[in-house]
Structures are given as structure tokens and as C-alpha cells.
Amino acid sequence: MLPLRQIPPSLRTLLAFVGLVFFGPAFAAPSPSLSTLSSQRSTSPVPAGMVLLPAGIYVPLQRTLKDAAQINVAAFLLDELPVTNAEFLAFVTANPKWQRSKVSPLFADSSYLENWTDDLLLGDQAPEHAPVIRVSWFAARAYARWTGKRLPLTAEWEFAASAGYTRADGKNDEQLSRDLYAWLARPVPPILADVATAKKNFYGVRGLHGLIWEWVDDFNTAMVTGESRADSGLERDLFCGAGSVGAKDTTDYAAFMRQALRSSLKANNTTSSLGFRCAQVLPE
Amino acid sequence: MKTLSLLTLTTLFFCISLPLSSVAMAKEDAGTTAGPIAEKDACCKPAPVVTPKPPACCAATPIQNPQSQIENFTRSSLYQSDGTFTDDSGKSFALSSLRGRPVVLNMFFASCGYACPLTVTDLLSIQGRLSAEQRSKTIFVLVSFDVTRDTTAALAQYRAQRGLDAQWILLRGDNDSVRELAALLGVKFKQEADGSFAHSNLVTILNSEGEIVHQRTGLQGGLAEATAALASCLK
Numbered sequence: 001m002l003p004l005r006q007i008p009p010s011l012r013t014l015l016a017f018v019g020l021v022f023f024g025p026a027f028a029a030p031s032p033s034l035s036t037l038s039s040q041r042s043t044s045p046v047p048a049g050m051v052l053l054p055a056g057i058y059v060p061l062q063r064t065l066k067d068a069a070q071i072n073v074a075a076f077l078l079d080e081l082p083v084t085n086a087e088f089l090a091f092v093t094a095n096p097k098w099q100r101s102k103v104s105p106l107f108a109d110s111s112y113l114e115n116w117t118d119d120l121l122l123g124d125q126a127p128e129h130a131p132v133i134r135v136s137w138f139a140a141r142a143y144a145r146w147t148g149k150r151l152p153l154t155a156e157w158e159f160a161a162s163a164g165y166t167r168a169d170g171k172n173d174e175q176l177s178r179d180l181y182a183w184l185a186r187p188v189p190p191i192l193a194d195v196a197t198a199k200k201n202f203y204g205v206r207g208l209h210g211l212i213w214e215w216v217d218d219f220n221t222a223m224v225t226g227e228s229r230a231d232s233g234l235e236r237d238l239f240c241g242a243g244s245v246g247a248k249d250t251t252d253y254a255a256f257m258r259q260a261l262r263s264s265l266k267a268n269n270t271t272s273s274l275g276f277r278c279a280q281v282l283p284e
Numbered sequence: 285m286k287t288l289s290l291l292t293l294t295t296l297f298f299c300i301s302l303p304l305s306s307v308a309m310a311k312e313d314a315g316t317t318a319g320p321i322a323e324k325d326a327c328c329k330p331a332p333v334v335t336p337k338p339p340a341c342c343a344a345t346p347i348q349n350p351q352s353q354i355e356n357f358t359r360s361s362l363y364q365s366d367g368t369f370t371d372d373s374g375k376s377f378a379l380s381s382l383r384g385r386p387v388v389l390n391m392f393f394a395s396c397g398y399a400c401p402l403t404v405t406d407l408l409s410i411q412g413r414l415s416a417e418q419r420s421k422t423i424f425v426l427v428s429f430d431v432t433r434d435t436t437a438a439l440a441q442y443r444a445q446r447g448l449d450a451q452w453i454l455l456r457g458d459n460d461s462v463r464e465l466a467a468l469l470g471v472k473f474k475q476e477a478d479g480s481f482a483h484s485n486l487v488t489i490l491n492s493e494g495e496i497v498h499q500r501t502g503l504q505g506g507l508a509e510a511t512a513a514l515a516s517c518l519k
Contacts, residue, residue, distance in 0.1 A: 068477040106365075218474075
């Protein structure tokens with residue numbers, strides 16, 4: 001690379017200008033968030049393993065006419081990675097009532113941690129650094145509280161997950177779309193990959209797509225009754241005001257899948273591809 | 285996909301209640317952040333940033349510890365959950381204090397203009413079908429979704445308006461407790477931008493151990509079944 005000093009001043013100005021024109025737009029969209037990032041980082045350090053998500057906007061997938069068209073998401077902290085088997089093992093070790101043989105059926109169904117060898121033994125099917133799966137909402141919530149955190153809200157999770165690899169607006173990130181749809185088309189592998197294999201998104205959060213599905217704290221706000229692709233309006237017999245419920249973007253298939261999953265779950269359900277990560281309010 | 289087939293299993297009955305005009309006005313300035321953001325503020329409060337604390341639902345661990353001084357609840361008892369609620373006289377209320385009596389439980393909000401009043405009317409009808417002796421043993425519990433507007437005063441006013449007797453317990457709770465109870469019952473709810481709630485219409489009957497023995501879904505019928513379920517708990 002040519003040292004800057006060797007470039008004539010006039011050319012330097014020109015290069016700077018070209019840089020602005022070509023790269024300006026790319027930075028224009030995220031620049032408010034980047035400035036938020038740096039200003040907030042300077043006052044409150046981000047805890048290890050967490051990422052600061054700037055304030056942003058979440059556009060709900062489905063809403064009634066009474067719902068807000070968009071929801072403002074305040075800046076918050078989100079785990080960089082999903083919770084792993086090893087981390088969850090530490091939790092159940094410290095809280096025996098959450099061990100597989102001891103948990104109440106009210107809080108976790110019969111396949112809770114089924115891929116572990118024993119109460120306190122992970123085994124071949126549950127590598128230490130693979131995301132923990134087969135956990136219920138109650139268990140995920142209990143873990144989060146144990147660590148002084150909480151589960152992310154739908155709006156927060158979706159906002160974080162709406163980013164692409166290199167831009168805040170993931171919808172126009174072709175690589176992300178390719179990865180996401182390839183993942184949706186594949187059956188869940190019997191043994192999940194190490195969380196470290198997950199790519200970073202624009203904000204630095206990893207594994208929101210392509211590894212597992214994740215619990216959110218307010219999963220039980222998702223109300224869908226029918227087959228999701230046809231469900232642009234909720235069934236009139238079952239919902240008052242059903243005619244006014246509509247979807248904003250029917251092309252966002254993956255988001256429909258998530259909405260469908262959330263609406264189908266009970267809080268004690270566990271599945272072979274459902275894990276979680278934690279969030280936290282910004283420290284003062 | 286598996287998830288899609290799961291979906292068809294979900295048959296929930298919801299009502300998106302009609303907002304009262306005063307409600308709409310009160311919430312107008314809350315604007316777009318009325319939903320999750322308002323929730324977030326509340327649910328973040330108990331989570332300390334530095335000190336890890338045991339999860340609330342781990343604190344009462346009566347089942348596996350025979351030496352425990354806490355009463356042992358059955359494995360399916362809702363009373364294992366230790367959500368904190370307050371009744372309409374302002375006293376703090378533990379759900380587990382209901383143990384020993386059958387309970388008819390419904391989640392609602394006082395400003396609801398459609399489904400909740402109908403459901404309360406149905407519950408009054410169930411109460412009317414019971415014999416005097418059964419009535420004296422059965423507790424009716426209403427728990428509000430509306431952590432903001434359903435203050436103890438608002439609940440007390442609701443009790444007076446609907447003429448609910450001493451067998452009725454009206455409760456409010458923090459966001460976490462309300463969401464956890466809804467999750468335990470299988471109730472879905474969502475706050476609308478105008479402050480009202482869309483929610484499942486689901487009446488739950490608990491036996492004296494706090495186990496779910498019957499649920500009525502929807503707004504139509506089911507009173508005879510609910511009354512029968514209650515009567516079987518009283519035998």
C-alpha cells in the first residue's frame with residue numbers, strides 16, 4: 001500500500017471525496033447506531049460476552065389496526081452467543097430442582113435435556129460448547145435470573161436478528177438470506193455445532209440465525225391459529241376484531257416461521273432445536 | 285417443517301377487547317412504546333446487574349427436599365410458582381395460600397369492554413349453580429393483565445361494580461408474575477397500542493392442590509362442565 005504521505009495533497013482530497021461517495025451510503029444507514037454505540041460504550045462498559053444493541057425500531061410482523069405500526073426498542077445488552085450445554089450444566093448443578101430427573105412437569109416436559117446423558121453429565125449428544133436445547137421457557141427464564149439477566153423480548157430479539165452480516169438492514173443482505181434459507185431447508189442435525197462456528201452479524205451478535213430457534217420472554221404474545229402462510233387474518237370465529245389483523249411483509253418467510261413456532265409453544269415445551277440467550281437492561 | 289404442523293394443533297380462543305374511550309385517551313401519549321417497552325421497564329427492575337440471585341421459581345423448592353420446612357406441593361401444582369400478587373385491599377397475596385380449596389381462576393383486565401365482563405358473568409353463574417355448602421368452599425380468583433392501570437383501587441372499584449362477594453379474590457401483580465402465571469395456564473395475551481389487551485378466553489379450575497383439572501375455552505357454553513369439574517373437587 002502506498003504511504004499516505006507520498007500521495008499528492010490534491011489526489012488525497014480526491015481520494016477522500018471518492019471514499020465518501022462510494023462508502024458514504026454504506027455507513028449512512030448505521031451511522032446513528034454506531035455513534036450511539038461508541039457514546040454509550042464510553043460511559044458504561046459492556047459486560048464480557050454481551051453485545052450492546054443500539055436503540056432501534058421493530059416493525060411487528062402481524063398487527064391489528066390498533067397496534068402501533070412500529071415499536072421503539074431501547075438500547076439493551078444481548079448475549080453474543082446462545083447459552084451452551086456447559087453453561088446450563090453449571091446452572092442445574094447450582095439449582096438441583098432444574099435437573100432432568102427432578103424438574104416439575106409443570107415447568108418442563110418429558111424431553112427436557114433429553115440429549116444429556118444424565119442429570120449432571122452432558123455426554124456425546126451434547127457437546128460442551130454446543131447450544132443448550134430441549135429447555136423450556138421456565139428453565140430458560142430461571143437460568144437468566146440466576147445470572148442476573150432476563151430473556152430478550154420479541155421486539156428486541158427480532159431487532160437484533162434483523163441485521164445482516166455487514167449492514168443493519170439484513171433483508172438486503174443476500175449472503176444472510178442464502179444462509180438462512182439453507183438452514184431452514186435442512187433438518188436439525190442430531191448433534192449441534194459449536195457456538196463458535198456462528199458468524200457475527202452487523203452488531204456483533206452471533207448465531208441468531210442458522211443454529212437454533214430461541215425463546216423470548218414474551219413468546220406468549222404470539223397468537224396464530226391457522227397455517228401461517230395463509231394466516232394473514234386470524235380466524236373470525238376465534239378472535240374478536242379478527243378482520244383487522246394483517247401482516248406487513250409476507251415475504252419474510254423466516255419471520256413467519258418464528259412467529260408460528262412461538263404461537264405453537266407452551267411454556268413447558270422443549271424441542272431439539274430450541275434454546276435461548278439472555279439479555280440485560282443497560283447499566284446506568 | 286415441524287413447526288408448521290405443530291401450529292395446527294394450536295386452537296386458542298382470543299378476544300381483542302374493545303377499548304374504553306377513557307383508556308384510549310390515557311394511553312395516547314404513550315405512543316408506540318406502549319407494548320414491549322413498558323413491559324421491559326417493569327421486568328428489568330428485579331434483575332440486578334451485578335449480583336446473580338436464584339431464580340424466583342427456584343426459591344421455593346419444596347418438592348425434592350423432604351427436610352424442607354416449606355409444604356410439599358404436588359408435582360403438577362401451580363402453587364410451586366411463587367409469583368407475587370396484591371389483592372384489592374392492598375395486601376400481598378401468595379397463590380399458594382389458596383391451597384386446600386378448589387379455585388376458579390380467570391385472567392382479565394378491569395377496563396375490558398367485551399370478553400372479561402361476559403366471563404365474570406359466567407363465573408357468577410357458576411357460583412349460582414353451586415349449593416350453599418359448595419359455594420362456601422369455592423374461591424373465585426381474577427388476576428389482571430393490566431399491571432399499570434389495575435391498581436388495588438381500580439380492582440376494589442371493579443369488585444363493587446360487579447357485586448363480587450367475599451369468595452372472590454381480585455389480584456394484581458408485577459409483570460414477571462403475571463406473565464409466568466399466564467404461561468402456566470396457557471393464556472396468551474398481548475397489549476395493544478391503545479393499552480387494552482388481546483387475550484385468550486380461558487377459565488381454569490384448580491383442585492385443592494392447585495392442579496389444573498379443567499379449562500373452559502372461549503366465551504360460549506361450558507358452564508355445566510365447569511360446574512361439574514368444580515363439584516368433583518369438592519367431593
